[in-house]
Amino acid sequence: MVLQSRNKKFTFGWKGAGALVGGLFAGSLLVSVINVFSIFVFNVNLQYNDFYLIMANAAAFIGAILAFDFLIVRPETGRKLNFNFSPTNLTTYFLIFPMMVGMMFIAEFITGQIPVSGSFFGPFYDYFSRLMEQMTNDKPTLILLAVVMAPLFEEIVFRGIVQKGLINKGVKPWKAIAFSALLFGLVHGNPWQFVGAVLLGSVLGVVYYKTKSLLMSILLHAFNNLCSSVLIFYGKTESFSETFKISEYYILLAGLILFPLFYYLFTRKYRVHYLDNE
Numbered sequence: 001m002v003l004q005s006r007n008k009k010f011t012f013g014w015k016g017a018g019a020l021v022g023g024l025f026a027g028s029l030l031v032s033v034i035n036v037f038s039i040f041v042f043n044v045n046l047q048y049n050d051f052y053l054i055m056a057n058a059a060a061f062i063g064a065i066l067a068f069d070f071l072i073v074r075p076e077t078g079r080k081l082n083f084n085f086s087p088t089n090l091t092t093y094f095l096i097f098p099m100m101v102g103m104m105f106i107a108e109f110i111t112g113q114i115p116v117s118g119s120f121f122g123p124f125y126d127y128f129s130r131l132m133e134q135m136t137n138d139k140p141t142l143i144l145l146a147v148v149m150a151p152l153f154e155e156i157v158f159r160g161i162v163q164k165g166l167i168n169k170g171v172k173p174w175k176a177i178a179f180s181a182l183l184f185g186l187v188h189g190n191p192w193q194f195v196g197a198v199l200l201g202s203v204l205g206v207v208y209y210k211t212k213s214l215l216m217s218i219l220l221h222a223f224n225n226l227c228s229s230v231l232i233f234y235g236k237t238e239s240f241s242e243t244f245k246i247s248e249y250y251i252l253l254a255g256l257i258l259f260p261l262f263y264y265l266f267t268r269k270y271r272v273h274y275l276d277n278e
Helices: 002-007 014-042 050-077 090-112 121-135 139-169 173-186 191-211 214-235 248-269
Strands: none
Touching: 014 050, 014 139, 050 139, 090 191, 090 214, 090 248, 121 191, 139 173, 139 191, 139 214, 173 191, 191 214, 191 248
């Protein structure tokens, strides 16, 4: 009886989704309460500090992960939530990073076709641009949020919980990868990041599924966000073609060469096997 409980895997469904959303709300509410307390007691509005943005982001994700752990994983399996963060051999890195670069190039071209003006897209793009400018005022804050916290927390939620939980439930892997990638795109809240996030999430999902190591998808996610941050710092844009003054079609061509080639090598020619202990 005990052995069966230890071997049982957690699943993801409507209850799991509710736990994640509820935990995220609870974490955000806690930070808001702290800010209200600070305003009334110290007459200091933390919302205008970069530290508040970091604290709010961490609290929301940690709340979501803890809620899923205590409300779903432990009752289902009798164990706490844990993940495989094992590194893999050097060959794997030489395959997945060029594959990611190829997808980044393809995503840039597709995103570039989405209008940024007009009655519908124009105001939305202006609002989104102002938000991004506020986030990029302080470089250390952006690096911490985009390159450290976002890859760690988002990969735990979207790949480690949603994707893996769906596969554990019996959903076909490609459907689980597609669903988690689509959800990953939707939470970014704008059409320009949506496209890149869905494509990025698809690659991250495949890598996690093949290697069974969440470390691999975290490193790839961090690499993608680091490239975007560096482009913003020095080129004032996330576009490779605009930064390096080359045609977007050359970027697309490079992506169409890199991604299929290294995807094929990674998924067909080279196989990575890990024991899945969750």
